[in-house]
Amino acid sequence: MNMEAFVLGCGGVMPLPGRHLTSVLLRREGELLLFDCGEGTQVSLRELNLRWKKISAIFISHTHADHVTGLPGMLMLSAQVDRSEPLYIIGPPRIKEFVDWARDVLEMYINYEIVVLEIENPRVGAVVYTGDGFTVRSVPLSHTRTCVGYVLEEDDRPGVFHPERAIEAGVPRGPLWARLQRGEAVTLDDGTVVQPETVVGPRRPGRKFSFVTDSLYRKDLATEVADSDLLICEGMFHNEFRETAHEKKHMTAADAAELAAAAGGVRQMGLIHYSPRYADWQLKLLLKDAKPIFPNTFLTRDRQAIELPYREE
């Protein structure tokens, strides 16, 4: 099953030419999930030729303008589409007010159902969305207003089936193999019971995607994002502006790297939500701070696609 992340915007605060505001789209076997929706999101979506209609849920971290101002445009763009499934918009308190206000003032006519779910207690992590084969948890962040990160985790996959072991155990090829693969014990004609563990390897973990912006560094985040196949994390400033970052309740690139390193098992970390003070060529300052702490750090760029393959077995 394919899983890819697309960076629709990597900027913080204000959009720049060639750098839209924070938004990441995750595509999992045709289904699209959007994380934050800054200004410009729909432009990147169009440039990447991704179908809006396939978005089943939009997860909003917080109601600062650089994370939500793309929403009204996105909803208007798709006001009349051939869509039977509802669109979920999930976020901290006031997200419903924002969506309702936009729909009302802009007099949007929308011909499908929009379900806005406000996270009841954003200070505590909780499952906020369950899809087909995965769940999304919100995790509490520390920012100047209520803010959450999101962690998507796929369900475990069955273990690898070993045909040679099945033959060795005397199980004939056919429906019994399928039952063993499903984790059921089978009884052979001679009365022998074959347990699935005999022929199937241990269950394999699914993939994990984490999205963390905007926040101060929090120790408890490490547990939440541990073993992420991809961690997208705010790294707004380089070390020289450490104090400014922390005053404004943001992470530096080094903070993001500390988090990825402390978490353990993170395969790669993409920095996002850059301060507009950095021109593209200056973003290497962020990488320079982060890499010594977490070598598998990269700079996200608008319209970048990142594959999330299964881990080697």
Ligand SMILES: [Zn+2]
């Ligand atoms: Zn922001």
Ligand SMILES: [Zn+2]
């Ligand atoms: Zn913010």
